[in-house]
Structure formats: structure tokens, C-alpha cells
Amino acid sequence: MKLQHHLGGLENLGPVAYEPRVFVEDWEQRIFGIHVAMMGLSTHLGDAVPQYPIEDVPSAFSSVWTWADLRKGAEAMHPFAYFQYRYYEKWLGGIGGFFVSQGYITEEELEAKAAEYLHDPGLELPEGGDERIDDQVIRYLREGDTPRQGPAQSPAFAIGDRVTVKDVPPTDHTRLPGNLRGRTGTVERVFEGDYGYFCSTGPDGIGEPMPVYAVRFEPTDLWGELAEPGAVLYGELYQAYLTHAMEEQQ
Amino acid sequence: MTVQFGYPEDREARSAARVRALEALLIEKGVITGATVDKVLGHFETDMTPLNGAKIVARAWTDPEFAERLVKDTPAAVAELDLPIGMDGAEGEHLQAVANTPGVHNLVICTLCSCFPWPVLGLPPYWYKDPTFRARAAREPRVVLKETGLDLDPSVELRVWDSSGHSRWFVIPQRPAGTDGMTEQELAALVTTESMIGIAEVPSPAA
Structure with a gap:
């Protein structure tokens, strides 16, 4: 199992760091901006609902980059490192590594350039570039990339159904919170339409369009004697993660 | 940290x-x-800030029919307001509001990553993305809320929404006491990001 897939309910972590700022260091803003630009220039947007003219955008970026790619990187980390590094440090590691592994840049030129900026932090960034790149990124921010696809097919579960969460095989990426595996809850809402995911998660089971449900879990069914009274957890779960509860099948 | x-x-x-x-x-x-x-x-910095969420909440406080529509079909209700272009853009494609009542308090979390309704609340504060918050808020949300200053009555049902799917949840907090006669604009100024995630209530201006 991956610790990153099972954070919910992990014990003994101590107090929460209530840091209200979004960016705790100025540099973090830059990696956030780069990530958003990559999502807005991702080649998969040519097939997205707004049908972005991505092939006509004069950017050298020719890859798919979505939340799934960023998340996969974080989920691939050593679990201790996941806790060691701050949020945007993980982004910087993952995104820098991506551009090197895909051949856009080399580790050597990144190191050399970083040494220049480390030596002289006041050194300016290069200027210029084709404005149509920025226009596409801003258009993506304004119009988005919905995972909803096609009309709703007949959902397998209805409101009020008792459902048990499958214990699907662990994969490099999932949208199933680990603390819900094997647990039984009640369908409280069937979302309209079917929802795909950025990529196939293989034996984990999501990717193709499918119904999604809001499932209500009672605290004692999740946490046993550690449960807080009256604290109900809702999971938003893809149909592939659910099966009819055993108690209903009898 | x-x-x-x-x-x-x-x-x-x-x-x-x-x-x-x-x-x-x-x-x-x-x-x-x-x-x-x-x-x-x-x-x-200019378009997608928590001010959008605050305006939505203030409208819900002053117009009960809007509040009802907001929970039922959040994107359609949000589109009624004069807000920046892109409320249904990136990370706002499937907004979903949940409303606090005297008997129910809602809290939004994301145990797998950091899903957040960008157009309504802007970018998530550090604590929301911190693994310790994500881990603890799933199992002991009342203790976590108490640590941040919200001592929820035991009779109140606490609903924790783990953002593992397509929806981007946000909370319509309860209108605080002592705000009768305030304009929508004055009310919006009271609404905090924390209250729209659910780790706080909106403080009464008299307090």
C-alpha cells in the first residue's frame, strides 16, 4: 500500500500547522504558475469539452499534463519524503523532473542555470514569447476542463442503497481514499451524468466515464471506538469502487 | 510546519x-x-479570490430562494451573480455548496491531495494542504475544529466532505447574530475563507 493513499485517519501526527498563507515563500508562486501553464497547454485539451485549438497554440509544450500527472508524482515519493517536503517543494521536484525526463531540458542545464540564479538572485528572467500561449492558458483557467462526459448511463446504485467500497489492487494512482476501503455506507446522492478521469488507473478501475456517488459513512463504521460521535464522513466515489453491501445481498 | x-x-x-x-x-x-x-x-490576485465566495454567501443570507437554488444547482445559482468570468472554469467546473444550519456543520477536506474550489475561494491556504490536517480532519474533525477555536456543540452533526471526485465543495456558513439590517456588501465583508471551508464560523460583528 501507499501511505499517500491512506492519509485519512493516520494517527500521532501532532498539531496542525495553521498557516493561513497560500504561499509561504515567494518562489512557490512561480512553480504554481508553471504547473497551471502546463495544464492549460496540455495536448489532451484538444479533446476537452471546450475543444481548445491546442494544435494551433505556438508553444513548444507537446505533452499531456494534468492533475493526475502531478498527483502520480507525489504518490510515487518515499512516504517519509512526502512528509519532509512542503507542498510546493513536492511540485518543484515533480515538475522539474518531468521536464528533464521528457527531454525539454537537461539536468545539467537546469543545475547550471540554478547556480547562476543562486549566485545572483537579482538576475532577470528572459522576456518575450508568443502571446497566444498566454491567451490559451488564461482561456483554460476561465473555461476549465470538465470530466463530465456524455449523457448519464443507468447508474448501478440508487439513493438509499447500502454499498461496500471495494478493496481494489493498489496502483500508482487512485481516487479512492484508503480509509474507505472495505467500509459500508449509504448512497446519499447520484450525480447527474458520467464522469471520466484524466487517465486510466488500470486495475484501480477509473478513467472511462461512469456514475459517481456521494456516499455517507457513519463514524463508528469507519473508526470503531476511535470514532467521534456525530462526525459523518462523505466520500465522492466512482462506481468502479463500489459494490452492493453484503447485508443487502442476503 | x-x-x-x-x-x-x-x-x-x-x-x-x-x-x-x-x-x-x-x-x-x-x-x-x-x-x-x-x-x-x-x-x-484579481479575479479568483475568496471575495467571490463571500458575495455568494451574502446573497444566500439575504435571499432564501437563492440559498435554496445554490445548494440544489450550485453552478446555475453562481451564474446568476455578477462575478468575474470563469466561475465554472478551472477547478470550478463542478462547484457544490453545502449549507450549515443550527443542527448541521459542514467541513471540506481532501485526503488524497488538495482539491479546492478555486473560482469561489481562491487558492487553498497552507494548512488545508498539510498532510497533518488532511489525516486528522478525517478521523477527529471535532478535535481539529476545537484546536482552531470552534467548539462545536455535541448535538450538532458534523459532515466532513472528502473531495475525492469531481465536485469542488464549499460551505455556506450560518449568518451571525447582530447583522440585521446590514447590506449584502456589509455582510460579504464579514465572510472569511475559513468559514467557507468549515473550520470556523462567521463571527458576529458585535462580538
Whole structure:
């Protein structure tokens, strides 16, 4: 199992760091901006609902980059490192590594350039570039990339159904919170339409369009004697993660 | 933030230099332009801020029928208001409001990553993304709320929404006492990001 897939309910972590700022260091803003630009220039947007003219955008970026790619990187980390590094440090590691592994840049030129900026932090960034790149990124921010696809097919579960969460095989990426595996809850809402995911998660089971449900879990069914009274957890779960509860099948 | 691990003394300077080097190389190679990152950041500084959420909440407080529509079909209700372009854009494609009542308090979390309704609340604060919050809020949300100053009555049902699917949840907090006769604009000024995530209530202006 991956610790990153099972954070919910992990014990003994101590107090929460209530840091209200979004960016705790100025540099973090830059990696956030780069990530958003990559999502807005991702080649998969040519097939997205707004049908972005991505092939006509004069950017050298020719890859798919979505939340799934960023998340996969974080989920691939050593679990201790996941806790060691701050949020945007993980982004910087993952995104820098991506551009090197895909051949856009080399580790050597990144190191050399970083040494220049480390030596002289006041050194300016290069200027210029084709404005149509920025226009596409801003258009993506304004119009988005919905995972909803096609009309709703007949959902397998209805409101009020008792459902048990499958214990699907662990994969490099999932949208199933680990603390819900094997647990039984009640369908409280069937979302309209079917929802795909950025990529196939293989034996984990999501990717193709499918119904999604809001499932209500009672605290004692999740946490046993550690449960807080009256604290109900809702999971938003893809149909592939659910099966009819055993108690209903009898 | 955790200090359990050792870090190099120039930790932040190294990251700052590396991200600047990465941005410079991406500009040189034509992946992005010299203005892309600034334009992205500008979008969040001027258009997509928690002010949008505050305006939505204030309207819900003053118009019960809007409040009802807001919970039932959040994107359609949000589209009724005069807000910046892109409320249904990135990370706002499937907004979903949940309303607090005297008997129910809602809290939004994301145990798998950091899903957040950008157009309504802007970008998530650090604590929301911190693994400790994500882990603890799932199992002991009442204790976590108490630590931040919200001592929820035991009779109140606490609903924790783990953002593992397509929806981007946000909370319509309860209107505080002592706000009778206030304008929508005055009410919006009271609404905090924390209250729209659910780790706080909106304080009464009289308090």
C-alpha cells in the first residue's frame, strides 16, 4: 500500500500547522504558475469539452499534463519524503523532473542555470514569447476542463442503497481514499451524468466515464471506538469502487 | 510546519534558484512566455479570490430562494451573480455548496491531495494542504475544529466532505447574530475563507 493513499485517519501526527498563507515563500508562486501553464497547454485539451485549438497554440509544450500527472508524482515519493517536503517543494521536484525526463531540458542545464540564479538572485528572467500561449492558458483557467462526459448511463446504485467500497489492487494512482476501503455506507446522492478521469488507473478501475456517488459513512463504521460521535464522513466515489453491501445481498 | 527532518541551511534559496532556472529555460525554449506565470498569478490576485465566495454567501443570507437554488444547482445559482468570468472554469467546473444550519456543520477536506474550489475561494491556504490536517480532519474533525477555536456543540452533526471526485465543495456558513439590517456588501465583508471551508464560523460583528 501507499501511505499517500491512506492519509485519512493516520494517527500521532501532532498539531496542525495553521498557516493561513497560500504561499509561504515567494518562489512557490512561480512553480504554481508553471504547473497551471502546463495544464492549460496540455495536448489532451484538444479533446476537452471546450475543444481548445491546442494544435494551433505556438508553444513548444507537446505533452499531456494534468492533475493526475502531478498527483502520480507525489504518490510515487518515499512516504517519509512526502512528509519532509512542503507542498510546493513536492511540485518543484515533480515538475522539474518531468521536464528533464521528457527531454525539454537537461539536468545539467537546469543545475547550471540554478547556480547562476543562486549566485545572483537579482538576475532577470528572459522576456518575450508568443502571446497566444498566454491567451490559451488564461482561456483554460476561465473555461476549465470538465470530466463530465456524455449523457448519464443507468447508474448501478440508487439513493438509499447500502454499498461496500471495494478493496481494489493498489496502483500508482487512485481516487479512492484508503480509509474507505472495505467500509459500508449509504448512497446519499447520484450525480447527474458520467464522469471520466484524466487517465486510466488500470486495475484501480477509473478513467472511462461512469456514475459517481456521494456516499455517507457513519463514524463508528469507519473508526470503531476511535470514532467521534456525530462526525459523518462523505466520500465522492466512482462506481468502479463500489459494490452492493453484503447485508443487502442476503 | 514540521521540523522533524533535517534541511540544508540554504533550503529556500536553492528552491528559489531552481524554480527561477526552470522558468527561464521554459521561456527560452518557447514552452511558456516571459509573461505567462505573472498572468496566471494575476488571474488569482484579481479575479479568483475568496471575495467571490463571500458575495455568494451574502446573497444566500439575504435571499432564501437563492440559498435554496445554490445548494440544489450550485453552478446555475453562481451564474446568476455578477462575478468575474470563469466561475465554472478551472477547478470550478463542478462547484457544490453545502449549507450549515443550527443542527448541521459542514467541513471540506481532501485526503488524497488538495482539491479546492478555486473560482469561489481562491487558492487553498497552507494548512488545508498539510498532510497533518488532511489525516486528522478525517478521523477527529471535532478535535481539529476545537484546536482552531470552534467548539462545536455535541448535538450538532458534523459532515466532513472528502473531495475525492469531481465536485469542488464549499460551505455556506450560518449568518451571525447582530447583522440585521446590514447590506449584502456589509455582510460579504464579514465572510472569511475559513468559514467557507468549515473550520470556523462567521463571527458576529458585535462580538
